[in-house]
Amino acid sequence: MEFHEYTLYCKLDKILKERNISVLKLSKEIGHRRTTIMELIHNTNMDKKKISAELIMKLCLYFEVSPNDLFEVRRKI
Numbered sequence: 001m002e003f004h005e006y007t008l009y010c011k012l013d014k015i016l017k018e019r020n021i022s023v024l025k026l027s028k029e030i031g032h033r034r035t036t037i038m039e040l041i042h043n044t045n046m047d048k049k050k051i052s053a054e055l056i057m058k059l060c061l062y063f064e065v066s067p068n069d070l071f072e073v074r075r076k077i
Contacts, residue, residue: 009074013041015063030058 016026023041027034032055039049056067063070 005076006073007043007076008046009072010040010043010046011070011072012037012059015065015070016041019063026062030055030062032058 016023023034023037026032027037036055039045040051056070059065059070060067
């Protein structure tokens with residue numbers, strides 16, 4: 001298996017749209033930088049990004065989802 005052919009994909013954009021929650025509201029309610037949330041929404045530099053366990057936990061608790069609902073591994077296009 002060639003690991004460099006895959007990337008971690010964040011499904012936060014879909015979750016926010018489904019629940020009609022703004023980035024600003026999410027940022028304020030979980031106490032995390034809006035810039036980091038925007039990077040997750042747009043899947044910016046996911047190959048190099050280090051996402052803290054604390055942020056993943058906050059997002060999972062806030063949306064009542066599991067990490068599997070929030071992220072998936074996808075083959076690069």
